[in-house]
Amino acid sequence: MSLPHAILTALLEKPSSGLELTRRFDRSIGYFWSATHQQIYRELGKLERDGLIRALPAQGPARGQKKQYEVLPRGRSELARWTAAPQDPRPLRDPLLLRLRSAAVVGTDGVAEDLHRHLALHRENLANYREIEERDFPPGKDATPDRLRHAVLRAGIDLETFWVGWLEDTLRRLGLPGQDDTP
Amino acid sequence: MSLPHAILTALLEKPSSGLELTRRFDRSIGYFWSATHQQIYRELGKLERDGLIRALPAQGPARGQKKQYEVLPRGRSELARWTAAPQDPRPLRDPLLLRLRSAAVVGTDGVAEDLHRHLALHRENLANYREIEERDFPPGKDATPDRLRHAVLRAGIDLETFWVGWLEDTLRRLGLPGQDDTP
């Protein structure tokens, strides 16, 4: 439902090949919409067949040859249509919360260790996002597109902040804080 | 990957029929793991074939007849195994953040209205969760299972709090706060 629109957005920001897109989905775009290269190639084929994007002219066989894509007018208007249309917020679906609920029934063996691991990962993400914020959004950049991209990054920062705080708190309340809960 | 374990948890908390499970997935469990009745019936069949749960003895035809399920020992140990096993945090995948990023490219038409709608929905959820907290977790309930369930609810509350704050902030920064941004 959203992958094609993620790809259209990425290609409008900068025309790319499949592999370049994959790389970008491992960095900036992937921070809020992840995708593997298999998904991306499949979707690129579909978008091309539907006339929303096209491959820049290239000769020779397909395999192993770089293929650059760009968005066609129909692709841009489809993206504009999707962006303007209302959408309901997706219900939360988080395995970690489910796991705590099941731990309330079958016991907490192994859970605290994994919460510590998650905590470390979220701290890493948070540090990473903060670096990006300092680098890409110094005070003063005020055009609307920048404000929108900054708002998206802030969401990432605030969500990671939430996880770090919640995990610290939960570990403390479980009485199994381990050795490194307040570094 | 997690639906069967959500169902096992729910059935351990209280043996239920398919429809009762569906109802519970619309309330408490669904707050962090949503599922439709079609998914649930499909999965119940699979869990029964695999010997993790069983239907309590009932005669007559299947259609239209209530069917109560309970967890078998193998089901409980599978749930315990899953709960103890490490899992990586799922990468974020949020259509609303993607939409803001695309709005940075194709324009913000229609976006602010929908952000207001989301804001109202998140405020409702938040009020709902706070009521549940007051009702189900008065100060003093301190057994570990309660602390775990309370931690899960706190995550819901904190996440909704994040969304409300982020949406208010984003609407303000976009300069399109509408009429009811600080009620």
Place this chain on the structure above:
DNA sequence: CGGAACATGTAACCTGTTACATGATTTC
């Protein structure tokens, strides 16, 4: 008896995941 609500299911489809296949280019 007829309609509403209860209750269980089937089928088709779409999206995402995992494992593997294949050709091209670079590097030693």
Place this chain on the structure above:
DNA sequence: GAAATCATGTAACAGGTTACATGTTCCG
């Protein structure tokens, strides 16, 4: 010329969504 890396793809499967089908019980 062998190995590593770049680059594009295929196939099979798992999980989630949407639409529909069917029988039962309750109530006026």
